[in-house]
Amino acid sequence: MSETTRSRIVDAAETLFYAHGLRSVGVDAIAAQAGVTKRTLYYHFESKDALIAAYLEARDASTRSRYRDWLGNDDRPLPDRIESMFAALASHAGQPKWRGCGFTRAAVELAGQPGHPAVLMAADHKQRFEAWLAEELERGGVEAPQALARQIMVLLEGAIALMLVHRDVSYAQAAGEAAASLVANGISSAPALHRNMATRAVG
Amino acid sequence: MSETTRSRIVDAAETLFYAHGLRSVGVDAIAAQAGVTKRTLYYHFESKDALIAAYLEARDASTRSRYRDWLGNDDRPLPDRIESMFAALASHAGQPKWRGCGFTRAAVELAGQPGHPAVLMAADHKQRFEAWLAEELERGGVEAPQALARQIMVLLEGAIALMLVHRDVSYAQAAGEAAASLVANGISSAPALHRNMATRAVG
DNA sequence: GTCTATACACAGATAGAC
DNA sequence: GTCTATCTGTGTATAGAC
Incomplete structure (x- = not known):
């Protein structure tokens, strides 16, 4: 499901952004934590900034x-x-x-x-x-x-x-x-x- | 003089670190702002962390x-x-x-x-x-x-x-x-x- | 929708000449 | 002490196959 993949990515972003900060965490690490590849992450989110916005929301x-x-x-x-x-x-x-x-x-x-x-x-x-x-x-x-x-x-x-x-x-x-x-x-x-x-x- | 070069680097670090943050600012930018090359910067400071310490001090x-x-x-x-x-x-x-x-x-x-x-x-x-x-x-x-x-x-x-x-x-x-x-x-x-x-x- | 592979810029740090 | 040139890792983002 697309929704669960997306939410897994957001969950990973929440965990890592909150633990280490915005700039310290790369999209590589978030994708790995979510169990997907970078390409999949960029399918669901336009940019890292969009991911940051989803994290804060x-x-x-x-x-x-x-x-x-x-x-x-x-x-x-x-x-x-x-x-x-x-x-x-x-x-x-x-x-x-x-x-x-x-x-x-x-x-x-x-x-x-x-x-x-x-x-x-x-x-x-x-x-x-x-x-x-x-x-x-x-x-x-x-x-x-x-x-x-x-x-x-x-x-x-x-x-x-x-x-x-x-x-x-x-x-x-x-x-x-x-x-x-x-x-x-x-x-x-x-x-x-x-x-x-x-x-x-x-x- | 070595002292003035060093202090110019610290001044540049203060300006840029305070304005943009620690991680956003690279040693390239600090060296450029100080009017020296990266190699000179690394002659006076062991690492970026040492420069950060000098900035806070x-x-x-x-x-x-x-x-x-x-x-x-x-x-x-x-x-x-x-x-x-x-x-x-x-x-x-x-x-x-x-x-x-x-x-x-x-x-x-x-x-x-x-x-x-x-x-x-x-x-x-x-x-x-x-x-x-x-x-x-x-x-x-x-x-x-x-x-x-x-x-x-x-x-x-x-x-x-x-x-x-x-x-x-x-x-x-x-x-x-x-x-x-x-x-x-x-x-x-x-x-x-x-x-x-x-x-x-x-x- | 998800993958492998990669482009491209920039990070911190170093080699060696002068 | 300061320079030019470079090494190596990592960053965001993308190409194109499946």
Whole structure:
């Protein structure tokens, strides 16, 4: 079947691109991993760039649904849900095969080519993610959901980058505590309900 | 002179590696940019990896001194100084040639080779940076300087990554406001002195 | 649709003259 | 110390048979 061949190629591309990066992986390696020849790969994909696009498109939905699971849908307080999301990220990042965010890494690798399709796809993904976060925050009763979503994005992104550099998942915990504090302070402006941010942040 | 030739090569490497990435730039291009031949380049550097190391070493001191300038040394309140640092980052990131953090980008490009010297240099640089931040926070009277320095690192790193992806410097502003709030709350635990984080964060 | 074989450019690195 | 010329591997992509 053509569909299964194509999907095998995409699976191989996902595995190798995420593990080693875009430029480090050649189409030879992807074809070999998929169990086909280069010629077959080029029958299904016009170019390596098209394969990169297919790789990122496959990751988009799965990544967002993963974070949806991490945030959860229960009736717990929103700050706790946010902190749980960061805790799940830390656990995920501790796995040996974890290599950060595939979208950010693609944008970084192609930073010299701002118009590259993969860079645009990365920006779209991040924007959709941020919009989803804002929706969740709004449903949770946050006063300024968009501004807060942006700050949580920064914390997520920074934690991922530093966990990748240092191989130390504690950055996600520090980020999660900061995020939870921001959310807690954004839900109610009554002073009595404010958590002590310094205490939480130091945790 | 041998020294000037070598430094011309390093300058060329800095320009090209930062602009286009490590793997995208070949030694041919660096030699051409430096005005020497490949053979001369290989007389001064054992390998491309050695050249990459020289590139990162040259960036280490300059990057840290740049942030030192941005933070300033005056007697303004620490939260304002931190926010100024993020504002300066935003201004810097708005320049057309800006391409994010060279160290993070190196670590990302080489994520598939965790033991690579450049990855270790990136980790060292980040660690030194974080230690410097902690010192400054401690001098500013912050209660938990190390934990706070780590959170500010996360905010810096995340802002840089998202500015690179979106080409939108407002992420640095959002991060700066969050950082200033964290610092303000970390200086004094007296409730009356706590800034309203939500108000600041939305700004 | 999938194969074998190959074109063509460019990568990092080296030989040996001057 | 710097040059011209070259080696060898690998990169993306293609020709043409089956």
